[in-house]
Amino acid sequence: MSRIRVDWRSATSLVGSVLKYLAVPLVLPLVVALGYGQDVVPFAVTMIVTVLLGVSLEQLSDDPDLGAREAFLMVSLTWLAVALVGTIPYVIAGWGTQSTLANPVNALFESMSGFTTTGATVMGAISFDRHSHALLLWRQLTQWLGGMGIVVLAVAILPELSVGGAQLMDAEAPGPGIEKLSPRIAATARALWIAYLGFTVLEFCLLYGLHQAGYAPNMDLYNAVAHPLTTLPTGGFSPEARSIEAFSAAVQWVIIPFMVVAGTNFALFWRAFDEDGRVFSKDSEFRFYAGLMGVLSAVLAGLLFSGVGPGLATVADNVLPIPGNAERSLRHAVFQIASIVTTTGYASMDFNTWSQPAQYLLLFGMFVGGSAGSTGGAIKIVRWLVIIKSLKRELFTTIHPEAVSPVRLGGRTLDERAIRGIYAFTLLYLVIFFVSVALLAVNTARTGYSLEVLELMAAIAATLGNVGPGFGAIGPMNSYLDFSSSSKLFMVFLMWIGRLEIFPVLVLLTQAYWRS
């Protein structure tokens, strides 16, 4: 056998560098735990573990040098390592209590779901009686860290990553290719994180402002911090068991634009700030994104308003009847479409109570995804746009075989290789989806946990697309707890490859990657 052609030492050593810095964000839950007089042990232990692990991995190479191959390995491993370290607080905090997270598999599921901004949960009961404020805040914080990308953050602050940085960001950032905003990749990464941080702070101010003004009685300081942390990364975790349903209509209206922002290409905000606001109307992806959400929301609002939408079963007490009420149908429709299309996963009410047409509309939304360069998951708007345009081109060249017509996106022509890559990704995504549905169906049947087809499809679409909630047994107010450990581990894998857009992980599984 030929020797390994990948410099895995460099890659792993850089994973170590990132890992040791994970101790920094752990300070926040630690401080909160002190403030509330709660147990600090889970966080203190995790800090020690992550620093020790990080420093020891760093020893693997004195002068890590990143190439294209190492970038894939480093990014994939970073996400796996961070998710593994992230399980420690859950396990320690849950040890000896009734918490479902004491089980390491559940803890890993929760941690991976957090960092990949999926928002699927296996917590048996989300309440402050069972879990400390600090732990639930850590759960929110994992999503915020994962949103704009841990590696992007690392590129922004670690000088040793500046050379291979573009490849790292390319491997991690959602969408085909990255857009450099400045000649230096670190400056680009910083710009993205600054925009991200800015919007998070803005949402906090608005939510807390609503609370102070008396429009949001239960949006206290803790909730006003916790929710922006999972809105901007399109995460979807909430320390409230009933998600955003627990809050007033005003809070729901305020969160909608922030979900839309989270699903937008962050480079656009930077350019809008630099140039002017017209970059939005000129950007074809943004126009398609806004238009599609508008159409889907209108259809859903129509379904809800006419009463075709919601069934009458198990509507919660604080959710008023929707049919015939324009504001409520519009609010729930826009909220839910924004939440699902951007892959956030919040729920303004239990959409399990909605009829099948409405639920299938949401299932469709799970495949759309956010824009390239956003924090959203799934297939992404830009890919759909390119696919639609190139299919139109195919139709045209069927009639005129000699015509040479490049696919254009916002005035720029797309390279044929880029188009091929987009087709390949989308096809692979759909193949993985269908194969996974079948595998999950077999595995659930084997373990005696029976689900309907819609539920199975939603479970896969929601984990692979980093959406979060599904339908039925895994609806927005329920959890993934009842799946067997093997099914959960399978979904951990799906969330992992979904966040990294499949290729960086899948390429590691080929022989050519290691040997040739």
Add this chain to the structure above:
Amino acid sequence: MRVVIVGAGEVGSSIAASLADSHEVVVVDIDRDRVESLQYEVDVLAIQGDGGSLETLEEAEIADADMLIASTDDDETNLVTCGTAKTINPDCFTISRVKNTKFLETWRHAEGAFGVDFMVGTNLLTAQTIVSVIGLPAANDVESFVGGRVQMAEFRIDSESPIAGQTIQEADRFESLTFAGLVRDGDVIIPDGSTRIQADDEVVVIGSRDSVRQFATEVSTTDEDDPSDVLIVGGSDIGFHTARLLESRGLKPRLIERNHDHARELAESLPGTTVMESDATDREFLEREHIGEVDVVVAALDNDEKSLLAGLLAKRLGAERAVAVVDAGEYVDLFEAVGIDVAVNPREATAEEITRFTRERKAENVAIIEHDQAEVIEIEVDTASPLVGRPIREAIQDLPDGVVFGAITRDDEYVVPRGDTILETDDHVVLFVGAGVVEQATGQF
């Protein structure tokens, strides 16, 4: 004025010939034979040498020259020549001919770049000529004056045209339009009311944009008034710019290019054009694409013979008009004789443009009719002009024979010149002038 012309090819020789009468002309060329033959043909001083070298330019006494015209076939040589000349004589006005439009763009972006004071982009100029010819059905030549308010157009009248056989008086039923001249068998005729228009005459009309268009529709024997379906054969630089200019007019032309990679490049930079990768002589392809229904075919291939073939084939399949780019000047008449409707010669267009620019007089814009036999010029009436305050009927007495008032614009309004129209200061007058009397006529304004 002392003029140095570098490059004695078709363009250079043609310019030299038109300037030799009234100016001291020195021609520089690297080819000894060409230099020698030119010296005998035209009254100029011819020098053999590299125009880009200090030595040759000094020999041509560039230090005393008022103008340098770089008109070789090579863009870089022309630019270097201008730059070199400027180092010796910064006051010398430099004119450069370039093919590649990228140089023209740089120069427009920063005037004076490369040490060039005036740049003529051959390919762009040719494309512009083609596009204006396409714009008017049946027109052979089109030129705009006074910011586009006044147009001059030249039409070939065929025997089926409604005005063939009519007198000027009968034909003159278009508002704001003047019949300025007729070209019959290569000679320019200044018509009066009783002159009869014959088939195969070329009519030069001057008028407002609308009236010229209306006239074009009237005299053309084709049914369609506005050509919308244009096919460009060949993705040469001229073909590309023609497509681009047509796109900017809201048309959606088709362009055929044979080379795979080049077709892709063209398609990328021409969003409004349907680019096809094929051979323009592939009959089956042409029929499949319904070339027979095309209004205008523009043949702009790199090779004259191929352009001719493509143009004729398209005509044979039923295309309405064929315009072809002809690189060799002597082929122009031949092409038009065998069935190409309009043959456009980039060299001729370039030479005309440069000659226009070099004429030292008050004229603001000049169009040259039928190889220098007549000119259409635009002049602003000076306060001191003896013609101010007099009606045209009287003014024309002071002007030499062969001058026709084509159009007048006053305060940006179009004024139809009649016998009793009184000339005022600052009027813009568009005149049709016979070749020999240009200097004499313009002096009066």
